Amino acid sequence: MKWLLMGFVLFVSSVTLAMVDGHKYTFDDPYEADRFRQLAEELRCPKCQNQNIADSDAPIATDMRDLVYEMINEGQSNHEIVDFLIARYGDFVTYTPPFRLSTFLLWFGPFLLFVFGVVLIIGIRRNQTLPRQAGLSDDEREKLHAILEKAKQS
Amino acid sequence: MRPLLFVPLLIFVAMAVLFWIGLGIEDKTSLPSPLINQPFPAFETLSLERGESITAASLTNNEPTLVNVWATWCPTCKAEHAFLNDLAKQGVRIIGINYKDDDYKARQWLLAYGNPYVWNVPDPDGRLGLELGVYGAPETFLLDADGVIRAKHIGDLNDRVWERLGQQYEALKR
Numbered sequence: 347m348k349w350l351l352m353g354f355v356l357f358v359s360s361v362t363l364a365m366v367d368g369h370k371y372t373f374d375d376p377y378e379a380d381r382f383r384q385l386a387e388e389l390r391c392p393k394c395q396n397q398n399i400a401d402s403d404a405p406i407a408t409d410m411r412d413l414v415y416e417m418i419n420e421g422q423s424n425h426e427i428v429d430f431l432i433a434r435y436g437d438f439v440t441y442t443p444p445f446r447l448s449t450f451l452l453w454f455g456p457f458l459l460f461v462f463g464v465v466l467i468i469g470i471r472r473n474q475t476l477p478r479q480a481g482l483s484d485d486e487r488e489k490l491h492a493i494l495e496k497a498k499q500s
Numbered sequence: 501m502r503p504l505l506f507v508p509l510l511i512f513v514a515m516a517v518l519f520w521i522g523l524g525i526e527d528k529t530s531l532p533s534p535l536i537n538q539p540f541p542a543f544e545t546l547s548l549e550r551g552e553s554i555t556a557a558s559l560t561n562n563e564p565t566l567v568n569v570w571a572t573w574c575p576t577c578k579a580e581h582a583f584l585n586d587l588a589k590q591g592v593r594i595i596g597i598n599y600k601d602d603d604y605k606a607r608q609w610l611l612a613y614g615n616p617y618v619w620n621v622p623d624p625d626g627r628l629g630l631e632l633g634v635y636g637a638p639e640t641f642l643l644d645a646d647g648v649i650r651a652k653h654i655g656d657l658n659d660r661v662w663e664r665l666g667q668q669y670e671a672l673k674r
Contacts, residue, residue, distance in 0.1 A: 392531055392635040405600070406635045409626055434633040436534045469504055 530654040541631035548620035564672035565593045567641040571601040572609045574637040580656035588616035596620035
Protein backbone atom coordinates (compact mmCIF):
# COMPACT_ATOMS: atom_id res chain seq x y z
CA MET A 347 0.00 0.00 0.00
CA LYS A 348 2.79 2.37 1.01
CA TRP A 349 4.69 1.60 -2.17
CA LEU A 350 1.61 2.06 -4.25
CA LEU A 351 1.03 5.47 -2.70
CA MET A 352 4.65 6.48 -3.24
CA GLY A 353 4.46 5.36 -6.84
CA PHE A 354 1.34 7.38 -7.32
CA VAL A 355 2.94 10.51 -5.84
CA LEU A 356 5.96 10.05 -8.10
CA PHE A 357 3.72 9.67 -11.12
CA VAL A 358 1.71 12.77 -10.30
CA SER A 359 4.79 14.90 -9.70
CA SER A 360 6.37 13.79 -12.95
CA VAL A 361 3.56 15.33 -14.96
CA THR A 362 4.16 19.05 -15.31
CA LEU A 363 1.32 21.38 -16.03
CA ALA A 364 1.81 24.44 -18.13
CA MET A 365 0.33 27.38 -16.29
CA VAL A 366 -1.54 28.70 -19.30
CA ASP A 367 -5.25 27.88 -19.52
CA GLY A 368 -5.56 25.86 -16.33
CA HIS A 369 -4.86 22.18 -16.72
CA LYS A 370 -5.49 21.78 -20.40
CA TYR A 371 -1.87 21.45 -21.54
CA THR A 372 0.11 18.77 -19.73
CA PHE A 373 3.67 17.75 -20.46
CA ASP A 374 5.68 14.81 -19.14
CA ASP A 375 8.88 16.77 -19.52
CA PRO A 376 9.18 19.98 -17.44
CA TYR A 377 11.58 21.34 -20.08
CA GLU A 378 8.81 21.14 -22.70
CA ALA A 379 6.34 22.79 -20.34
CA ASP A 380 8.83 25.66 -20.07
CA ARG A 381 9.13 25.81 -23.83
CA PHE A 382 5.36 25.94 -24.16
CA ARG A 383 5.07 28.75 -21.62
CA GLN A 384 7.87 30.68 -23.27
CA LEU A 385 6.38 30.34 -26.75
CA ALA A 386 2.89 31.28 -25.57
CA GLU A 387 4.34 34.46 -24.09
CA GLU A 388 6.44 35.26 -27.16
CA LEU A 389 3.66 34.82 -29.70
CA ARG A 390 1.24 37.63 -30.27
CA CYS A 391 -2.49 37.26 -30.75
CA PRO A 392 -3.40 38.73 -34.18
CA LYS A 393 -6.97 39.53 -33.12
CA CYS A 394 -6.21 41.37 -29.88
CA GLN A 395 -3.04 43.13 -30.80
CA ASN A 396 -1.54 43.96 -27.45
CA GLN A 397 -1.79 40.54 -25.87
CA ASN A 398 0.27 37.41 -26.26
CA ILE A 399 -1.50 34.11 -26.88
CA ALA A 400 -0.98 33.07 -23.25
CA ASP A 401 -3.01 36.02 -21.96
CA SER A 402 -5.66 36.30 -24.63
CA ASP A 403 -9.12 34.76 -24.41
CA ALA A 404 -9.80 35.22 -28.14
CA PRO A 405 -10.78 32.00 -29.97
CA ILE A 406 -7.85 32.44 -32.35
CA ALA A 407 -5.42 32.56 -29.39
CA THR A 408 -6.89 29.27 -28.13
CA ASP A 409 -6.39 27.73 -31.58
CA MET A 410 -2.81 28.95 -31.66
CA ARG A 411 -2.10 27.57 -28.18
CA ASP A 412 -3.53 24.21 -29.26
CA LEU A 413 -1.33 24.30 -32.34
CA VAL A 414 1.82 25.15 -30.37
CA TYR A 415 1.02 22.35 -27.90
CA GLU A 416 0.52 19.91 -30.75
CA MET A 417 3.73 20.94 -32.51
CA ILE A 418 5.79 20.66 -29.31
CA ASN A 419 4.44 17.16 -28.80
CA GLU A 420 5.36 16.32 -32.39
CA GLY A 421 8.92 17.24 -31.47
CA GLN A 422 9.24 20.44 -33.49
CA SER A 423 11.73 23.08 -32.42
CA ASN A 424 10.79 26.59 -31.24
CA HIS A 425 12.24 27.93 -34.44
CA GLU A 426 10.08 25.66 -36.61
CA ILE A 427 6.94 26.57 -34.67
CA VAL A 428 7.54 30.33 -34.91
CA ASP A 429 8.43 30.08 -38.62
CA PHE A 430 5.26 28.08 -39.29
CA LEU A 431 3.14 30.82 -37.75
CA ILE A 432 5.05 33.68 -39.40
CA ALA A 433 4.49 32.01 -42.81
CA ARG A 434 0.73 32.24 -42.18
CA TYR A 435 0.18 35.29 -40.01
CA GLY A 436 3.20 37.43 -40.86
CA ASP A 437 5.96 38.95 -38.73
CA PHE A 438 3.24 40.38 -36.54
CA VAL A 439 2.74 37.15 -34.56
CA THR A 440 6.10 37.29 -32.85
CA TYR A 441 7.20 39.86 -30.31
CA THR A 442 10.79 39.37 -31.50
CA PRO A 443 10.96 40.99 -34.94
CA PRO A 444 13.35 39.50 -37.52
CA PHE A 445 16.43 41.37 -38.78
CA ARG A 446 15.46 43.02 -42.03
CA LEU A 447 15.92 46.34 -43.77
CA SER A 448 12.40 47.37 -42.75
CA THR A 449 13.09 46.58 -39.10
CA PHE A 450 16.46 48.37 -39.03
CA LEU A 451 15.16 51.32 -36.99
CA LEU A 452 13.46 48.96 -34.55
CA TRP A 453 16.70 47.15 -33.76
CA PHE A 454 19.23 49.96 -34.02
CA GLY A 455 17.09 53.07 -33.43
CA PRO A 456 17.77 53.21 -29.68
CA PHE A 457 21.50 52.76 -30.23
CA LEU A 458 21.53 55.48 -32.90
CA LEU A 459 19.64 57.81 -30.56
CA PHE A 460 22.20 57.10 -27.84
CA VAL A 461 25.10 57.92 -30.15
CA PHE A 462 23.27 61.05 -31.28
CA GLY A 463 22.81 62.08 -27.64
CA VAL A 464 26.49 61.56 -26.83
CA VAL A 465 27.54 63.62 -29.86
CA LEU A 466 25.08 66.32 -28.83
CA ILE A 467 26.42 66.48 -25.27
CA ILE A 468 30.02 66.64 -26.47
CA GLY A 469 29.06 69.40 -28.89
CA ILE A 470 27.33 71.45 -26.19
CA ARG A 471 30.19 70.99 -23.72
CA ARG A 472 32.72 72.13 -26.27
CA ASN A 473 30.65 75.22 -27.11
CA GLN A 474 30.54 76.10 -23.42
CA THR A 475 34.25 75.62 -22.71
CA LEU A 476 35.75 77.13 -25.86
CA PRO A 477 35.17 80.86 -25.07
CA ARG A 478 36.52 80.39 -21.55
CA GLN A 479 39.80 78.99 -22.83
CA ALA A 480 40.08 81.78 -25.37
CA GLY A 481 39.93 84.42 -22.64
CA LEU A 482 39.57 88.10 -23.54
CA SER A 483 40.25 89.51 -26.96
CA ASP A 484 42.71 92.38 -27.39
CA ASP A 485 39.84 94.86 -27.66
CA GLU A 486 38.23 93.57 -24.49
CA ARG A 487 41.53 93.64 -22.65
CA GLU A 488 42.00 97.30 -23.56
CA LYS A 489 38.49 98.11 -22.41
CA LEU A 490 39.06 96.30 -19.13
CA HIS A 491 42.32 98.13 -18.65
CA ALA A 492 40.58 101.47 -19.23
CA ILE A 493 37.83 100.66 -16.71
CA LEU A 494 40.35 99.59 -14.09
CA GLU A 495 42.40 102.75 -14.64
CA LYS A 496 39.25 104.82 -14.23
CA ALA A 497 38.40 103.05 -11.02
CA LYS A 498 41.86 103.65 -9.64
CA GLN A 499 41.74 107.38 -10.43
CA SER A 500 38.34 108.01 -8.85
CA MET B 501 24.86 80.65 -36.89
CA ARG B 502 25.07 77.89 -34.30
CA PRO B 503 24.13 74.55 -35.91
CA LEU B 504 23.11 73.10 -32.53
CA LEU B 505 20.16 75.48 -32.45
CA PHE B 506 18.57 73.43 -35.21
CA VAL B 507 18.69 70.15 -33.31
CA PRO B 508 15.23 70.52 -31.66
CA LEU B 509 13.75 71.47 -35.03
CA LEU B 510 15.30 68.40 -36.66
CA ILE B 511 13.98 66.16 -33.88
CA PHE B 512 10.54 67.70 -34.32
CA VAL B 513 10.57 67.12 -38.07
CA ALA B 514 11.75 63.50 -37.66
CA MET B 515 9.01 62.80 -35.07
CA ALA B 516 6.39 64.50 -37.24
CA VAL B 517 7.30 62.34 -40.23
CA LEU B 518 7.17 59.15 -38.14
CA PHE B 519 3.80 60.09 -36.62
CA TRP B 520 2.48 61.05 -40.05
CA ILE B 521 3.32 57.59 -41.36
CA GLY B 522 2.18 55.78 -38.20
CA LEU B 523 -1.13 57.58 -37.78
CA GLY B 524 -1.74 57.50 -41.52
CA ILE B 525 -2.13 53.71 -41.56
CA GLU B 526 -5.85 53.62 -42.08
CA ASP B 527 -6.80 50.44 -40.33
CA LYS B 528 -4.38 49.08 -37.78
CA THR B 529 -6.46 45.97 -37.14
CA SER B 530 -5.91 44.56 -40.64
CA LEU B 531 -2.50 42.97 -40.83
CA PRO B 532 -0.58 42.47 -44.07
CA SER B 533 -0.80 38.84 -45.14
CA PRO B 534 2.39 36.93 -46.03
CA LEU B 535 0.26 34.76 -48.34
CA ILE B 536 -0.05 37.39 -51.07
CA ASN B 537 1.42 35.97 -54.31
CA GLN B 538 1.46 32.48 -52.79
CA PRO B 539 -0.61 29.59 -54.12
CA PHE B 540 -3.74 28.77 -52.14
CA PRO B 541 -2.92 26.17 -49.46
CA ALA B 542 -3.85 22.61 -50.39
CA PHE B 543 -6.99 20.98 -48.99
CA GLU B 544 -9.21 18.08 -49.90
CA THR B 545 -12.71 17.65 -48.57
CA LEU B 546 -16.39 17.42 -49.48
CA SER B 547 -18.46 20.50 -50.25
CA LEU B 548 -20.98 21.77 -47.72
CA GLU B 549 -23.93 21.91 -50.10
CA ARG B 550 -23.83 18.73 -52.21
CA GLY B 551 -20.96 16.75 -50.74
CA GLU B 552 -18.96 16.62 -53.96
CA SER B 553 -15.22 16.15 -53.75
CA ILE B 554 -13.33 19.47 -53.77
CA THR B 555 -9.66 20.48 -53.65
CA ALA B 556 -7.61 23.66 -53.89
CA ALA B 557 -7.22 22.94 -57.63
CA SER B 558 -10.99 23.15 -58.19
CA LEU B 559 -11.25 26.61 -56.57
CA THR B 560 -10.82 28.88 -59.57
CA ASN B 561 -12.08 26.99 -62.65
CA ASN B 562 -9.66 29.16 -64.69
CA GLU B 563 -11.17 32.48 -63.76
CA PRO B 564 -10.37 35.00 -61.00
CA THR B 565 -12.24 33.98 -57.86
CA LEU B 566 -13.15 35.41 -54.48
CA VAL B 567 -12.72 33.10 -51.51
CA ASN B 568 -14.84 34.38 -48.64
CA VAL B 569 -14.34 33.14 -45.07
CA TRP B 570 -17.61 33.32 -43.14
CA ALA B 571 -19.63 31.80 -40.30
CA THR B 572 -23.17 31.94 -38.96
CA TRP B 573 -21.86 33.21 -35.60
CA CYS B 574 -20.30 36.24 -37.28
CA PRO B 575 -22.56 39.33 -37.37
CA THR B 576 -20.41 41.17 -39.91
CA CYS B 577 -20.77 38.20 -42.29
CA LYS B 578 -24.53 38.71 -42.17
CA ALA B 579 -23.99 42.40 -42.95
CA GLU B 580 -21.92 41.66 -46.05
CA HIS B 581 -24.09 38.78 -47.29
CA ALA B 582 -26.41 40.92 -49.43
CA PHE B 583 -23.39 42.46 -51.12
CA LEU B 584 -22.00 39.00 -51.91
CA ASN B 585 -25.37 38.03 -53.39
CA ASP B 586 -25.15 41.10 -55.64
CA LEU B 587 -21.61 40.24 -56.74
CA ALA B 588 -22.63 36.66 -57.54
CA LYS B 589 -25.53 38.00 -59.65
CA GLN B 590 -23.01 40.12 -61.58
CA GLY B 591 -21.16 36.90 -62.39
CA VAL B 592 -18.30 37.05 -59.89
CA ARG B 593 -17.18 33.56 -58.92
CA ILE B 594 -17.28 33.26 -55.13
CA ILE B 595 -16.24 30.24 -53.10
CA GLY B 596 -17.07 30.13 -49.39
CA ILE B 597 -15.13 28.77 -46.46
CA ASN B 598 -17.52 28.03 -43.63
CA TYR B 599 -15.13 28.74 -40.78
CA LYS B 600 -15.49 27.04 -37.35
CA ASP B 601 -19.18 26.55 -37.86
CA ASP B 602 -21.87 23.91 -37.77
CA ASP B 603 -22.70 22.40 -41.20
CA TYR B 604 -26.43 22.21 -40.49
CA LYS B 605 -26.67 25.81 -39.29
CA ALA B 606 -24.65 26.96 -42.31
CA ARG B 607 -27.01 25.22 -44.76
CA GLN B 608 -30.05 26.75 -43.02
CA TRP B 609 -28.40 30.16 -43.18
CA LEU B 610 -27.76 29.85 -46.91
CA LEU B 611 -31.36 28.75 -47.50
CA ALA B 612 -32.66 31.74 -45.54
CA TYR B 613 -30.42 34.49 -46.95
CA GLY B 614 -29.52 33.13 -50.39
CA ASN B 615 -26.36 31.36 -51.52
CA PRO B 616 -23.84 33.48 -53.44
CA TYR B 617 -21.23 30.70 -53.31
CA VAL B 618 -20.48 28.24 -56.09
CA TRP B 619 -19.80 25.86 -53.24
CA ASN B 620 -18.57 26.00 -49.64
CA VAL B 621 -15.58 24.38 -47.97
CA PRO B 622 -16.62 23.20 -44.51
CA ASP B 623 -13.86 24.07 -42.03
CA PRO B 624 -15.41 23.11 -38.67
CA ASP B 625 -12.14 23.00 -36.70
CA GLY B 626 -10.57 26.05 -38.38
CA ARG B 627 -7.61 24.09 -39.80
CA LEU B 628 -7.86 25.60 -43.26
CA GLY B 629 -8.43 28.99 -41.64
CA LEU B 630 -5.15 28.54 -39.77
CA GLU B 631 -3.32 27.72 -43.02
CA LEU B 632 -4.76 30.95 -44.44
CA GLY B 633 -3.82 33.08 -41.45
CA VAL B 634 -7.47 33.82 -40.74
CA TYR B 635 -7.98 35.56 -37.40
CA GLY B 636 -11.47 36.93 -37.66
CA ALA B 637 -14.32 36.40 -40.09
CA PRO B 638 -15.20 37.77 -42.53
CA GLU B 639 -12.03 37.70 -44.59
CA THR B 640 -11.89 37.60 -48.37
CA PHE B 641 -9.09 36.42 -50.65
CA LEU B 642 -8.82 37.33 -54.31
CA LEU B 643 -7.34 34.51 -56.41
CA ASP B 644 -6.14 34.80 -59.97
CA ALA B 645 -7.13 32.21 -62.57
CA ASP B 646 -4.16 30.04 -61.59
CA GLY B 647 -5.20 29.89 -57.95
CA VAL B 648 -2.53 32.28 -56.65
CA ILE B 649 -3.65 34.62 -53.86
CA ARG B 650 -3.42 38.20 -55.14
CA ALA B 651 -5.16 40.20 -52.43
CA LYS B 652 -6.75 39.82 -49.03
CA HIS B 653 -9.39 41.93 -47.39
CA ILE B 654 -10.17 41.72 -43.68
CA GLY B 655 -13.66 42.83 -42.71
CA ASP B 656 -16.86 43.04 -44.71
CA LEU B 657 -17.02 43.60 -48.44
CA ASN B 658 -19.03 46.64 -49.48
CA ASP B 659 -19.18 49.22 -52.27
CA ARG B 660 -16.27 51.20 -50.89
CA VAL B 661 -14.00 48.16 -50.58
CA TRP B 662 -15.09 46.81 -53.95
CA GLU B 663 -14.05 50.05 -55.64
CA ARG B 664 -10.46 48.99 -55.06
CA LEU B 665 -10.77 45.19 -54.95
CA GLY B 666 -13.11 45.13 -57.96
CA GLN B 667 -10.48 46.90 -60.04
CA GLN B 668 -7.94 44.24 -59.09
CA TYR B 669 -10.52 41.58 -59.93
CA GLU B 670 -11.22 43.06 -63.36
CA ALA B 671 -7.49 43.35 -64.06
CA LEU B 672 -7.08 39.60 -63.43
CA LYS B 673 -9.68 38.66 -66.05
CA ARG B 674 -8.24 37.69 -69.38
